[in-house]
Amino acid sequence: NAGVTQTPKFQVLKTxxxxxxxxxxxxxxxxxxxxxQDPGMGLRLIYYSASEGTTDKGEVPNxxxxxxxxxREFSLRLESAAPSxxxxxxxxxxxxxxxxxPGTRLTVT
Amino acid sequence: GQQLNQSPQSMFIQEGEDVSMNxxxxxxxxxxxxxxxxxxxxxVLLIALYKAGELTSNGRLTAQxxxxxxxxxxxxxxxxxxxxxxxxxxxxxxxxxxxxxxGGGTRLMVKP
Numbered sequence: 001n002a003g004v005t006q007t008p009k010f011q012v013l014k015t016x017x018x019x020x021x022x023x024x025x026x027x028x029x030x031x032x033x034x035x036x037q038d039p040g041m042g043l044r045l046i047y048y049s050a051s052e053g054t055t056d057k058g059e060v061p062n063x064x065x066x067x068x069x070x071x072r073e074f075s076l077r078l079e080s081a082a083p084s085x086x087x088x089x090x091x092x093x094x095x096x097x098x099x100x101x102p103g104t105r106l107t108v109t
Numbered sequence: 110g111q112q113l114n115q116s117p118q119s120m121f122i123q124e125g126e127d128v129s130m131n132x133x134x135x136x137x138x139x140x141x142x143x144x145x146x147x148x149x150x151x152x153v154l155l156i157a158l159y160k161a162g163e164l165t166s167n168g169r170l171t172a173q174x175x176x177x178x179x180x181x182x183x184x185x186x187x188x189x190x191x192x193x194x195x196x197x198x199x200x201x202x203x204x205x206x207x208x209x210x211x212g213g214g215t216r217l218m219v220k221p
Contacts, residue, residue, distance in 0.1 A: 004151070031207060033208075033209075040118075040213060040214075041213055041214075042113070042115075042197055042199075042211025042212050042213050042214055043152070043197070043209070043211045044211070045208050045209070048207075048208060050207075058208060059208075090151050090152070092151075094207060096157075097142065097154050097157055098142075098154070098207075098209060099154070100144075100151030100152050100153070101151050102149070102150055102151050103149075103150070103151050
């Protein structure tokens with residue numbers, strides 16, 4: 001039982017490049033979330049998925065897209081990366097409480 | 110969006126001392142949560158509070174859900190070096206996709 005896993009752990013992109021951050025959970029949770037964490041700030045919600053087949057915007061969705069591929073997997077895509085998207089990205093899944101993955105550290109140069 | 114004000118932003122204390130931190134909001138929350146984040150890791154849930162006035166303990170940690178539902182407090186008794194990390198409060202409304210609103214974090218440093 002791995003909980004919430006994220007790949008990759010680290011990534012460096014150039015401005016304008018695209019990439020997809022992967023997240024998977026093995027706890028059979030319906031809800032999944034993507035957050036970003038910036039220095040000195042708490043986590044801010046980018047997108048969430050209340051159940052398979054549904055996605056909704058969070059607090060800071062601009063520049064991102066998501067896909068709830070199945071119940072286990074929820075991916076976050078940056079179509080054209082910008083330096084402002086340099087951050088640590090966390091995925092979470094929820095039954096009654098949210099459980100977080102280890103994070104992806106993304107740098108956009 | 111909603112904002113949670115968490116204080117203090119950082120604390121540097123001696124091992125064995127007690128620690129207190131708090132979160133306040135301009136809005137009401139139905140659930141308050143306290144997380145700890147170790148370097149290079151995701152946040153881990155410490156305590157969840159579901160009722161106004163609730164006082165809940167988890168080992169040396171005690172948290173309270175404020176009676177106004179706009180604040181919460183976390184106390185750590187007899188701190189030890191492994192308490193080092195960033196502590197986050199989070200509020201949940203429960204009718205907005207269960208989204209969490211996070212405070213800015215309290216960085217705790219413990220001197221042995």
